Amino acid sequence: MSESTHPRRKNRKLDQWIAFWTVPFFFNLFGIVFVPLSWMMPPRSPSSSTPQIVDFMQSHNLLIACAILTLSFGLAPVSNAVYLTQVKRMSVSPAFRYSMMVGSMTGAIVGMLFPMFCFGLGAFRSGYAPSTLEMLYDFGYLAYIGSLGCFCVMWMAFGLAILLDQNNILPKWLGYYTIWQYVTELMAAPVWIAKSGPFAWNGLMTFWFAMVLYVSWQIIVYICIYRAIKRQPDEQLENAWLDSELVSHDPRLRAPA
Template structure:
């Protein structure tokens, strides 16, 4: 005779007691851990790349060797400490990929979509973050290198960071198609079209390998500032929509329930 599952105890009123209740009794605890890991990663990413290392916005692509050496010297500590943090938190990217892959499993599309997305975006961590971090760390650790070598490291780091986005294009296209083909409406259609906007930004960054000045250089109005604006809006949108997905999750099949319905795992 199978055991009858017991209902979880009521949630306590205190903040820490409520957190403990979620940890022990919330069936969505793994989803919430992934969501918070993803949320924390993007906050730390912004702090590291914008405030500590000064990689965003990127410095000028037309600088000569002497100015590039000076830039490494001026940002020496920030580069080492910032990218040290970056290497420590890089594994949190997996939480974002896992949660997005999970969302695709709730869609009416083939299971090939989530597996392809996870595979593509697992590879994208290298050109999207780690390769630039490795190159700039190498440059910062040896400021006495030949200026020509430091100049090469500088160019390689920023061209890969801004201009190597092919894997992101493919991954975004997979997610876009999954959303537009989905009959369960896990995500609203407008977010599928927003994926198209994000996909197009991955196309316009290609000229950074050609231009040193103007809107198509790696610090240009189009290839960096417009792309960054779209990326920030896009990222804020999918973080919010993934939170709504976790709130609505009922571990069933088909369409997710509306948020107005009671949810035992709501946080």
């Protein structure tokens, strides 16, 4: 088969690398929107005064932040697809992959869309009653911080898949690290009860401790996924399988006898 009749891409992992490098772009954009642009994060206090809440909820920067999130929200599934591609190579049941997929969708809806609509709605129109803005304020932060448990099933499936995998796609220690990390996310549950102290939504344990663990874990997972992609043989790429299928079914692509 000649290159002229069936040209091959030099980098067979190019599509996978494109998806991979969107991940840091998305998380950096996500951080810019939530921190220096809107100052939604670090979380403001649940016991903020009514004037403080009204002033924050009527900020024009919240509308700009929501507009950027609306444009970038679609990159979140791409980052999850990068992980799911490697989980698919593991010698485990597809149930783990489906659990990760559904968990990521649930968490993104509650933890990203809900806060975006709450904070954006508060800033969209002036004249809302302070009590209405207080409700949107509570709703937005409780959805963002209180939804961490939505990701528990997702990361539990990821950690167990790594530990049960016999193909050694990702290191076993990452599986233990993942399970330990997602257990700490259960500390988000008290935000529905505590309005002050370490277990409030801006508390030392509920937010700061969990956030430090999550960010460091996410960086380590990202590095491990990078190494897994680098080690992945071309024969395991689905686009390689597609090429062989095309060759077998299309006589024009077969090499001359």
